Amino acid sequence: MSVLKVIELLASSAVSWEDASQKAITKASKSLKNIKSVYIKDQSAAVAEGKISEYRVTLKVTFELE
Structure with missing residues (x-):
């Protein structure tokens, strides 16, 4: 039997939403093992x-x- 855990992450990028998402997963992968999926819950942008x-x-x- 496997047990899964879900956590919420926030990330940002000056390039794109896709880049922000990839940065979050890359960083999370350094401390979390066995990442199975990611769900994009929300997108927003800052304007200047x-x-x-x-x-x-x-x-x-x-x-x-584990």
Whole structure:
């Protein structure tokens, strides 16, 4: 029997929502083993001088406990 845990992560990027998501998973992978899936819960952006200055994502990451 496997047991899964879900945690919520916030990440940002000056490039894109996809880049922000990848940064979150790359960082989480350094301390979490057995990441199984990611759910993009929310996306938002910061605006400065009429342009998007920062892409932000909220992710739910599922991983298997050992």
